Amino acid sequence: GAVVSQHPSWVICKSGTSVKIECRSLDFQATTMFWYRQFPKQSLMLMATSNEGSKATYEQGVEKDKFLINHASLTLSTLTVTSAHPEDSSFYICSARDPGLETQYFGPGTRLLVL
Amino acid sequence: GESVGLHLPTLSVQEGDNSIINCAYSNSASDYFIWYKQESGKGPQFIIDIRSNMDKRQGQRVTVLLNKTVKHLSLQIAATQPGDSAVYFCAGSGGTSYGKLTFGQGTILTVHP
Numbered sequence: 001g002a003v004v005s006q007h008p009s010w011v012i013c014k015s016g017t018s019v020k021i022e023c024r025s026l027d028f029q030a031t032t033m034f035w036y037r038q039f040p041k042q043s044l045m046l047m048a049t050s051n052e053g054s055k056a057t058y059e060q061g062v063e064k065d066k067f068l069i070n071h072a073s074l075t076l077s078t079l080t081v082t083s084a085h086p087e088d089s090s091f092y093i094c095s096a097r098d099p100g101l102e103t104q105y106f107g108p109g110t111r112l113l114v115l
Numbered sequence: 116g117e118s119v120g121l122h123l124p125t126l127s128v129q130e131g132d133n134s135i136i137n138c139a140y141s142n143s144a145s146d147y148f149i150w151y152k153q154e155s156g157k158g159p160q161f162i163i164d165i166r167s168n169m170d171k172r173q174g175q176r177v178t179v180l181l182n183k184t185v186k187h188l189s190l191q192i193a194a195t196q197p198g199d200s201a202v203y204f205c206a207g208s209g210g211t212s213y214g215k216l217t218f219g220q221g222t223i224l225t226v227h228p
Binding site for chain 2 (some may be wrong): 002004006032034035041042043044046049057082093095097103104106107109111
């Protein structure tokens with residue numbers, strides 16, 4: 001149980017384009033999902049908390065207009081990187097919280113390369 | 116641009132040895148802790164968790180110890196195997212950060228056959 005998937009697993013795009021990443025909880029309903037960013041050899045940095053049916057809560061320093069989050073159902077959250085630039089290249093990882101628990105289960109990550 | 120990363124602590128052990136990975140936390144309100152294993156290019160994988168009302172919890176080949184007095188957490192891996200080679204992160208939540216995890220910097224474990 002507690003399987004979280006992400007799609008795509010990797011994406012290469014041109015500067016200025018937008019990229020959408022999907023995060024799905026496959027075997028449980030997640031009212032709360034989280035989006036993280038990770039640079040090489042660094043820890044995970046929380047970007048935002050995605051709540052089903054309401055607006056996402058962004059961490060300080062994260063541009064909400066650049067990183068659009070939608071959590072339209074109990075099993076799907078999406079992160080859209082708008083007008084991507086090379087500095088947005090990173091490893092993006094989502095997690096889903098098991099309802100009633102604090103445990104977060106992570107997806108496999110999406111590697112984004114902006115040329 | 117991309118920020119310069121810190122060098123992660125490293126631990127090298129021989130196959131069959133026991134490994135101990137340490138983690139310190141600063142938020143005294145933290146009351147829930149998790150250890151994750153992250154292999155290269157993959158997302159973190161849940162290993163074991165512990166609540167602050169416990170000092171020790173055991174899983175399969177792993178034990179987590181919690182010392183709230185000095186705000187210290189450790190992960191012990193028994194009979195370490197090459198497949199245990201990965202980066203290990205501790206994470207905690209609680210207080211005003213309920214539901215949100217704060218991650219430690221991670222430790223690179225390398226197991227030599």
